[in-house]
Amino acid sequence: MRTLYVVTHPEATHHVEGVVGGWHDSQLTPAGVRAAVSIAQALRAQIPDGAEVELFSSDLQRTLRTAEEVAELFGVKPVLDRRLREKSYGEAEGRPQEWLDRRFIPPPAVGERMDHDEGVQGAETKASWAQRIYEAMDEILQNPYEHQIIVTHGGSLTCIVASWIKMPIESAGYAGFRALSGSITTLREDDFFHNRQVISLGGTCHLDSAKAG
Structure with missing residues (x-):
């Protein structure tokens, strides 16, 4: 049995500033840090004590x-992989969202x-974006861990889920798996049929404690 937990990073400065994210290296806000603590606690509650855990993350500051x-709760070191980044928006990154909206086709x-x-100018196509995430997923899933965690971005979640269910990359142009910031998506492959299930998509119940704090 393999279970993959895909985390979308919580609130970052580009969210509250109204600027384009992408590869713009924004940081978590104080609310985002509190949410990250809740995410870690939720994962710790789901994964059995003593289980081997592998942790991967986009290399941007917010992830x-x-x-x-x-990593602190599980005693592991995150493996940083720039292929898990959000889609690059080229010259729009860090600019006001309305600047991109006026030009976007x-x-x-x-x-x-x-x-x-x-x-x-400089923005990635969906083809190049999906290709790098599919490649990262292929490598991650070669590792024989029962519990793996990926920390990524809201947009990139679509490519991760599409790769997980083995959607042909040429068919991913219409795929769209949306989740709120700070969510946890749970994916599982059984040992008998080797079916790849989407157990939950974009769960956010764990964020209630962060809001209360």
């Missing part, structure tokens, strides 16, 4: 800070979506 809270309803040019 690394989240992973550090998890959405993908067509029918036709080429994976290599679609969004009209922003």
